[in-house]
Amino acid sequence: MDTPQAVTNRPCWGRRVLLAFLVIIFLLVAWHLYLSVGLNNRVRSLQSASSDSQQELSISVNPVTNLVSMTIAMPPDVSEDNPFAALGSALGEAMIQAIGPSFIERELNTRAREQYDLYAVLVPYRVRLSTEPASAEAVARMREEREKRRADEARAKAEAEAERLRSIRAYVSSNLSLESVRVAPGERFGRTVDGVFGTIVNNGAEPLRKVTVRIYFLDNASRRIGEKDYSPVLVTEFSIGDNTPLRPGYRKDFGYNVEEDTPSAWAKKIEAEIIDIEFLEK
Structure with a gap:
């Protein structure tokens, strides 16, 4: 109890x-x-x-x-132009x-x-x-933010391209030269054709994977009446020809058949300049 x-x-x-x-x-x-x-x-x-x-x-x-x-x-x-919006x-x-x-x-x-x-x-x-x-x-x-972002991206891209062009111009003017650029006969498939020949010289410290040369075709009054771009130096996995870069101190001879590129009033006179280069990635 x-x-x-x-x-x-x-x-x-x-x-x-x-x-x-x-x-x-x-x-x-x-x-x-x-x-x-x-x-x-x-x-x-x-x-x-x-x-x-x-x-x-x-x-x-x-x-x-x-x-x-x-x-x-x-x-x-x-983006109104997007049909899948x-x-x-x-x-x-x-x-x-x-x-x-x-x-x-x-x-x-x-x-x-x-x-x-x-x-x-x-x-x-x-x-x-x-x-x-x-x-x-x-x-x-x-919409406003997107347009601003696009404008900023475009401005940044333009600034980057301008800086790239400045770098290219500085390197070209200080370190690259074209020698003996001339019009001369060449041979193609057993017949004689007009060709442009010359030599690129790299006196700088950077190896180049691409060099683009612009050839201007002149008339009898030495006026530019046409142009054509060529890349004597071009390193790419798809290349079937010379695939070597232009290293510091190296020279590269080139020659191109221009028979199909020249305007009718061409006087077999030319001017040439290097307009673009790409540095070889290290």
């Missing part, structure tokens, strides 16, 4: 167990809410970054149900729906385990992802 003291202790232990359980639940929830603050800050940063990207992103996180709602404003293909948008939306939620859920739940977020282990994160057409303002901004 239980003593009065034992009867009194039973409710006391019950209250202690209940209190301990409530404290544990409180700590789990508090730790989860604390971690949710960092997650919400990350969400806000993503939303801010999305304003500078090709997509507008809206995210909300319910820290109690761990439901993450994401809405992506899908931009149209603002609608197909591309549809495929992009399908891929987001198929891959996006599971990937994000896995990342969030993995992060929760790493941070000992037991609440999120018991109530895993779930992602609900939807898409919607971008607003007219967003489309206008995307």
Whole structure:
């Protein structure tokens, strides 16, 4: 038979167990809410970054149900000359729906385990992802950003090309020379034809994989009436002739049949210049 003291202790232990359980639940929830603050800050940063990207992103996180709602404003293909714009948008939306939620859920739940977020282990994160057409303002901004990006790319490309041409001109003027460029008869398939002959000399320190020479055809008044480009030096895997670079200190003789390249008023006089080179990659 239980003593009065034992009867009194039973409710006391019950209250202690209940209190301990409530404290544990409180700590789990508090730790989860604390971690949710960092997650919400990350969400806000993503939303801010999305304003500078090709997509507008809206995210909300319910820290109690761990439901993450994401809405992506899908931009149209603002290139009107693309006939596959609608197909591309549809495929992009399908891929987001198929891959996006599971990937994000896995990342969030993995992060929760790493941070000992037991609440999120018991109530895993779930992602609900939807898409919607971008607003007219967003489309206008995307068009503006794309045009700006294209202008920047074009400017950078033009600057790079200008720098390349400066480098080429400097190397050509200081280190390359054409010698004995002349018109002389040559032989082709047993008959005599007009040819242009000469020699390229590389006095610089760089080996060249390509040298392009422009031949100008002159009339009786020494006026330029036509032109043709030739590459006496050309290193390529598809070459079936001389495939060697023009190394520092080397000379390269060349000769070309110009019978089919000359205009009718050609007086068998020429001018020549090196217009382009490519350095051999080391």
